[in-house]
Amino acid sequence: MSNTKSLLTIQDLHASVEEKKIIKGLNLDVKAGEVHAIMGPNGAGKSTLGYVLSGRDGYSVESGSATLDGKDLLEMETEERARAGLFLAFQYPVEIPGVSNLEFLKASVDAQREARGEDAITSAEFLKEAKAACKQVNLPVSFLKRGVNEGFSGGEKKRNELMQMLLLKPKLCILDETDSGLDIDALQVVAEGVNSQRSADRSFIVVTHYQRLLDYIKPDFVHVLSDGKIVKSGDASLALELEAQGYAWLQKEPAEDELEG
Amino acid sequence: MSEWLDSAIARAQGIDDWLAPKRAHALDLLAKTSWPTRKTEAWRYTPLRPVERSTAKAITDTVTLLPTAIADFSAIELVFANGRFDASQLESNLPEGLSVSLGRDLTEAEQSAALGVFSTIKPERHIFGLVNDALAEDVLVVSVAEGVQIDQPIRISSLLSEGAESHTRVQVNLAAGSSLTVIEDVQSHGDSLLTAFVEYQVAANAILEHYRFALQTGNNIAIGGSHFNLLDHAKMHSTIVGFGSDLSRLDTDIIHAGKYADAKLNAMYLLDGKELFDLHATVEHASPNGTTEENVRCIVADRARAVFNGRIHIHPDAQKTLAELNNRNLLLSDKAEINTKPELEIYADDVKCAHGATVAQIDKQALYYLQTRGVSRARAQVMLNFGFINELIDLMPNAALAEWVRPMIRERFLQMEVN
Numbered sequence A: 001m002s003n004t005k006s007l008l009t010i011q012d013l014h015a016s017v018e019e020k021k022i023i024k025g026l027n028l029d030v031k032a033g034e035v036h037a038i039m040g041p042n043g044a045g046k047s048t049l050g051y052v053l054s055g056r057d058g059y060s061v062e063s064g065s066a067t068l069d070g071k072d073l074l075e076m077e078t079e080e081r082a083r084a085g086l087f088l089a090f091q092y093p094v095e096i097p098g099v100s101n102l103e104f105l106k107a108s109v110d111a112q113r114e115a116r117g118e119d120a121i122t123s124a125e126f127l128k129e130a131k132a133a134c135k136q137v138n139l140p141v142s143f144l145k146r147g148v149n150e151g152f153s154g155g156e157k158k159r160n161e162l163m164q165m166l167l168l169k170p171k172l173c174i175l176d177e178t179d180s181g182l183d184i185d186a187l188q189v190v191a192e193g194v195n196s197q198r199s200a201d202r203s204f205i206v207v208t209h210y211q212r213l214l215d216y217i218k219p220d221f222v223h224v225l226s227d228g229k230i231v232k233s234g235d236a237s238l239a240l241e242l243e244a245q246g247y248a249w250l251q252k253e254p255a256e257d258e259l260e261g
Numbered sequence B: 001m002s003e004w005l006d007s008a009i010a011r012a013q014g015i016d017d018w019l020a021p022k023r024a025h026a027l028d029l030l031a032k033t034s035w036p037t038r039k040t041e042a043w044r045y046t047p048l049r050p051v052e053r054s055t056a057k058a059i060t061d062t063v064t065l066l067p068t069a070i071a072d073f074s075a076i077e078l079v080f081a082n083g084r085f086d087a088s089q090l091e092s093n094l095p096e097g098l099s100v101s102l103g104r105d106l107t108e109a110e111q112s113a114a115l116g117v118f119s120t121i122k123p124e125r126h127i128f129g130l131v132n133d134a135l136a137e138d139v140l141v142v143s144v145a146e147g148v149q150i151d152q153p154i155r156i157s158s159l160l161s162e163g164a165e166s167h168t169r170v171q172v173n174l175a176a177g178s179s180l181t182v183i184e185d186v187q188s189h190g191d192s193l194l195t196a197f198v199e200y201q202v203a204a205n206a207i208l209e210h211y212r213f214a215l216q217t218g219n220n221i222a223i224g225g226s227h228f229n230l231l232d233h234a235k236m237h238s239t240i241v242g243f244g245s246d247l248s249r250l251d252t253d254i255i256h257a258g259k260y261a262d263a264k265l266n267a268m269y270l271l272d273g274k275e276l277f278d279l280h281a282t283v284e285h286a287s288p289n290g291t292t293e294e295n296v297r298c299i300v301a302d303r304a305r306a307v308f309n310g311r312i313h314i315h316p317d318a319q320k321t322l323a324e325l326n327n328r329n330l331l332l333s334d335k336a337e338i339n340t341k342p343e344l345e346i347y348a349d350d351v352k353c354a355h356g357a358t359v360a361q362i363d364k365q366a367l368y369y370l371q372t373r374g375v376s377r378a379r380a381q382v383m384l385n386f387g388f389i390n391e392l393i394d395l396m397p398n399a400a401l402a403e404w405v406r407p408m409i410r411e412r413f414l415q416m417e418v419n
Helices: A046-054 A078-083 A101-115 A123-136 A154-168 A184-197 A212-216 A237-245 A248-252 B003-012 B020-032 B049-053 B108-117 B127-135 B364-371 B377-394 B399-415
Strands: A006-017 A020-031 A035-039 A059-068 A086-089 A096-100 A172-176 A203-208 A221-226 A229-234 B076-081 B098-102 B140-144 B154-160 B165-174 B179-188 B193-202 B207-214 B221-230 B235-243 B247-256 B262-271 B276-285 B291-300 B305-314 B322-331 B337-346 B352-359
Touching (some): A020 A046, A020 A059, A020 A203, A035 A046, A046 A086, A101 A154, A154 A184, A184 A212, A221 A237, A229 A237, A237 A248, B076 B165, B108 B165, B154 B165, B165 B179, B179 B193, B193 B235, B207 B247, B221 B262, B235 B276, B235 B399, B305 B322
Parallel strands (some): A035 A203, A172 A203, B165 B193, B179 B207, B305 B337
Antiparallel strands (some): A006 A059, A221 A229
């Protein structure tokens, strides 16, 4: 894999939320086709990383860089980052009553097609794709007509996120605690969906507090994020070690050098 | 005093018909009413200059005007052309249990019953309601017999030629246990002036589904009211859709006269240019165990002005009332104006009552969420802000009407500029 080019490169990233420093010198290199897990205790900055990379209002980058496919992510608007191939699956997907799921999904797909210079997809063609995606994530087709995430259970929201990923076909997917609030069956559906999307040109960053998800989505690398930086990197076995020992032993150690991609 | 009102009073004085005592009473009250100004609370944000300057005149020639066609929708058509009921457009075979008749054609006993309702549901404080009492050519009386469910909707269309002044008046009586759907619509062609008032008597256990569309724009003046009296266990569901005009004013009054009555009122208005739309909605909870749910949502662009006054009055006997009033507004321009005033007056101690009004709140989380999927900020704003209107369209019980009005509203919204 070392010959493959980098898809995401983050260098010495410092970022804050409401003037509070959360990310404090983070380095990460994700090559095409790789799956990276980021684990860490609560408050380490795991979710913040996704928000910073997607350009959420209120999350400001103080220094450092982040590039996707060689393009400067931090200079782009949120929607431009999405069109460049970044996808963030939310821990708490937002409910939008009054906007139907189908309308939302089609607007997303069309926006990205437009950015690639393609025509909007026809409604009939899109409906076919959306129904297939529903089936794949095990959501009733009636969910397409409902308001975005409106009244969905936790598991349904996560599957809806996954459905968006299937339809948008991003280059880099950040899954932010996708396992939280899921029972084992729902977890398997989500993991199968993610695994079906693994390919040589698509990468994943799986952010999770627990090792359990990684039984189903096998990572190539595991990183421990603590106090805003990566303090340890390893292969999948690191996750098991963390499961057994917790995070406390790592937080006392001095920061190590980051992964070798 | 205004010249317009003087002229209206003068014209009314010559009329002598079965409504004479009611007309005389209205004229008495008008003589004691001063012409509203900016200091008149009910008209504070709605200046009457367009009425004062109006050149609209009553048109006595008979003209044929046709109501708007709506896809997948067929109604029993009650058409007023320039204020005159056009009986030729009424189908001859009405469903059993439904009667439609001008007051002058009723029997004396029926007239006396109609007089017993006339102007008892519509409060006397509405000055243009009094003008309508005095000037309406007649009253169209619609009645549904006890226990009868009328499946086909009734549409009352007030249609106006260019330059026409007209006054239409309808009374709808739902006997106990009956049900009916009524659509009130207005179509006008410029420089027109209309007053249109409908009173609804909804007897015990009766169910009324109601719509009022005020989609005429431009230099038209439309002032009117829909007034409802609900007896025990009566139910009503009303939807109001308004685009503004030089002057559009609607007064609704919902009276919970009986216990366990249930009222839902959803109103949406979208205003552009220099349009004005003023909705005064009053709910009187006079009996116990009533429920009211009222949603009013409004988008205002350019230099348009929206007025909403939502009053809920819970009388001392109206224990166990549940009433909710929610008003959400979105301003798209610095020069647009929204005047909203929820008023709760509660004189019973065992009630649940809530109200809220918000202006121009865009859900930033939702905006961000849409953007993370590649949707531009501008498009996301449209999607989100149409959503709060769309929710109310989704609540319209009649799907054909919802799908007729939805693209019109959406089109209007897409043409509005954000500045």
